[in-house]
Amino acid sequence: MTYWLEHAWLGTHVEPGVALDVADGRITAVRTEVDAPPPGAVVLRGFTIPGLANAHSHAFHRALRGLVQVGSGTFWTWREFMYGVASRLTPETYHALARAVYAEMALAGITAVGEFHYVHHAPGGTPYAAPNAMGEALIAAAADAGIRITLLDTAYLSSAIGNKRTGEPPTAHQLRFSDGTAEAWAQRASLLKDGDMVRIGAAIHSVRAVPAEQLSTVASWAATRNAPLHVHLSEQTAENDACLAAHGCTPARLLADHGVLGPRTTGVHNTHLTDEDIALVGGSGTGTCMCPTTERDLADGIGPAADLQREGSPLSLGSDSHAVIDLLEEARAMELDERLRTRTRGHWTAASLLRAASEDGHAALGWDEAGRLEAGALADFTTVALDTVRTAGPLPRLAVETAVFAATAAEVRHTVVAGRHVVRDGSHTLVPDVPSALSEAIAALRA
Incomplete structure (x- = not known):
C-alpha cells in the first residue's frame, strides 16, 4: 500500500509530495519529490506527522x-x-x-x-x-x-x-x-x-x-x-x-x-x-x-x-x-x-x-521503532488540516509551527496505525459514533 502525503514532517523539515510505501504494518520506503499521487495511492491532504x-x-x-x-x-x-x-x-x-x-x-x-x-x-x-x-x-x-x-x-x-x-x-x-x-x-x-x-x-x-x-x-x-x-x-x-x-x-x-x-x-x-x-x-x-x-x-x-x-x-x-x-x-x-x-x-x-x-x-512507552517517518519505522502517522480557520494562511514550510501553536485535535483528518486507516476524513472507521459511545459509557458510570 502507498500513502501520498501532500506535506510531511521528515524530522528536520517540511517536505512536499512524499510517498510512503507500507507493508506488514511498517514503512518500507519514503519517496520524496513525488509531485502527484501515484496510481492507487491513498491521498492524505494536509500536513502528515508521526503518530x-x-x-x-x-x-x-x-x-x-x-x-x-x-x-x-x-x-x-x-x-x-x-x-x-x-x-x-x-x-x-x-x-x-x-x-x-x-x-x-x-x-x-x-x-x-x-x-x-x-x-x-x-x-x-x-x-x-x-x-x-x-x-x-x-x-x-x-x-x-x-x-x-x-x-x-x-x-x-x-x-x-x-x-x-x-x-x-x-x-x-x-x-x-x-x-x-x-x-x-x-x-x-x-x-x-x-x-x-x-x-x-x-x-x-x-x-x-x-x-x-x-x-x-x-x-x-x-x-x-x-x-x-x-x-x-x-x-x-x-x-x-x-x-x-x-x-x-x-x-x-x-x-x-x-x-x-x-x-x-x-x-x-x-x-x-x-x-x-x-x-x-x-x-x-x-x-x-x-x-x-x-x-x-x-x-x-x-x-x-x-x-x-x-x-x-x-x-x-x-x-x-x-x-x-x-x-x-x-x-x-x-x-x-x-x-x-x-x-x-x-x-x-x-x-x-x-x-x-x-x-x-x-x-x-517502549515503542522505540515508532514516532518517525522513515523506512523501517512502524507505519503510524496522522494528518493535520492546513485549511481550517485556525491553520489557514501560513506558508506550508511553517506547517510544524502552525500545527503545534495553532492547530487542535479538531484539525486531525487522518490517523493511520500499523498501516491501517483508523481515522479517515475526520471520522473513526472502527467506532462509528464516538460521541454517543462516550455519552453512553459515562452515563452508565454515573447512574
Missing part, C-alpha cells in the same frame, strides 16, 4: 470531565470525585468507556497510549476470577479503537507513606487498587503478555502508595523484562513534606536510592523538584512526562521541564485526567507555561515540542 504518543492516561478519568470543573478545591478534593467513579467500574463498563476514550484519542492523532492502570480488583479488593480482568479490558479497548497500548500495570499498596515496610493501609476506596504487597503485584502483573499492538510495563503509583522497602521489587520486575517503568513524582508538595518527615529525603532521592530511576523510567509531572532532584532525574536519564492541562486543571503547579531537559531528561507528554484530549495543546502548553513562569519566550522550537509528543513519547 502522537499519549504517555500518561487514566482512561476512567474521562468520566470526570465537566463534573470536576464545577466550584473550587484542590487536588485532594478532586480525588474524592475520582474515587467515586473508580468505585463503579467493572470490566464491562471499563471496556466500554476505554474503547470510546481511545477512539477519541485516535481522532486526536494519538496512535499509542500509556495507560497508568491501577483499578485492578473488584470493590473491596476482592480479586476477579481472571486476575487481570480490568487490564485485559483496557487492552481489548485499545484493540477495538485501533491504537497501540502500553499497559503500565501499577503497584498501589498504601494510602500514605507511614512506616518504611508497609506504609499506611489502603482506604476503603483504595482497596481495589492494592495487591497487598509488591511481590503479589509482581505475580499478577507477570500474567500479562506483550503483543503486536501491546506492551506491558510497570508503574509505581507514587512514594505515597508503595512503601520504600518495596520499591525495588517493582523496579526489578521492570528491569528483568526491559520494560518501561513510570511513577508519579512530586506532583504535590504534601507528598514531598511527608517523604521528608518519614525518610529524611525527597521522593526523587528515595526513588534513586531504591534503584527506580534510570533510562527506562519516566517520572510523571516532576512538578516540585529541588535542584538536587533535577540533577538526579536528568543525570540518571530518567524521562519526564508533562501533563500541562491536568497540572493546570488541578492547580498542581508548573514543573521545571526546561531545567530537566537541560540536565538530560527526555520529555514526553500526556493527557492524564483527560480534561481535554489534545496532544498538540499539551505540546504548546508546555512552552506557554514556561513563558509564564520565566517571562521569556522560545524555550523549545515547534520541532522539539513535536518530538516530545511523538518520538520521545513512544520511546517512553
Whole structure:
C-alpha cells in the first residue's frame, strides 16, 4: 500500500509530495519529490506527522470531565470525585468507556497510549476470577479503537507513606487498587503478555502508595523484562513534606536510592523538584512526562521541564485526567507555561515540542521503532488540516509551527496505525459514533 502525503514532517523539515510505501504494518520506503499521487495511492491532504504518543492516561478519568470543573478545591478534593467513579467500574463498563476514550484519542492523532492502570480488583479488593480482568479490558479497548497500548500495570499498596515496610493501609476506596504487597503485584502483573499492538510495563503509583522497602521489587520486575517503568513524582508538595518527615529525603532521592530511576523510567509531572532532584532525574536519564492541562486543571503547579531537559531528561507528554484530549495543546502548553513562569519566550522550537509528543513519547512507552517517518519505522502517522480557520494562511514550510501553536485535535483528518486507516476524513472507521459511545459509557458510570 502507498500513502501520498501532500506535506510531511521528515524530522528536520517540511517536505512536499512524499510517498510512503507500507507493508506488514511498517514503512518500507519514503519517496520524496513525488509531485502527484501515484496510481492507487491513498491521498492524505494536509500536513502528515508521526503518530502522537499519549504517555500518561487514566482512561476512567474521562468520566470526570465537566463534573470536576464545577466550584473550587484542590487536588485532594478532586480525588474524592475520582474515587467515586473508580468505585463503579467493572470490566464491562471499563471496556466500554476505554474503547470510546481511545477512539477519541485516535481522532486526536494519538496512535499509542500509556495507560497508568491501577483499578485492578473488584470493590473491596476482592480479586476477579481472571486476575487481570480490568487490564485485559483496557487492552481489548485499545484493540477495538485501533491504537497501540502500553499497559503500565501499577503497584498501589498504601494510602500514605507511614512506616518504611508497609506504609499506611489502603482506604476503603483504595482497596481495589492494592495487591497487598509488591511481590503479589509482581505475580499478577507477570500474567500479562506483550503483543503486536501491546506492551506491558510497570508503574509505581507514587512514594505515597508503595512503601520504600518495596520499591525495588517493582523496579526489578521492570528491569528483568526491559520494560518501561513510570511513577508519579512530586506532583504535590504534601507528598514531598511527608517523604521528608518519614525518610529524611525527597521522593526523587528515595526513588534513586531504591534503584527506580534510570533510562527506562519516566517520572510523571516532576512538578516540585529541588535542584538536587533535577540533577538526579536528568543525570540518571530518567524521562519526564508533562501533563500541562491536568497540572493546570488541578492547580498542581508548573514543573521545571526546561531545567530537566537541560540536565538530560527526555520529555514526553500526556493527557492524564483527560480534561481535554489534545496532544498538540499539551505540546504548546508546555512552552506557554514556561513563558509564564520565566517571562521569556522560545524555550523549545515547534520541532522539539513535536518530538516530545511523538518520538520521545513512544520511546517512553517502549515503542522505540515508532514516532518517525522513515523506512523501517512502524507505519503510524496522522494528518493535520492546513485549511481550517485556525491553520489557514501560513506558508506550508511553517506547517510544524502552525500545527503545534495553532492547530487542535479538531484539525486531525487522518490517523493511520500499523498501516491501517483508523481515522479517515475526520471520522473513526472502527467506532462509528464516538460521541454517543462516550455519552453512553459515562452515563452508565454515573447512574
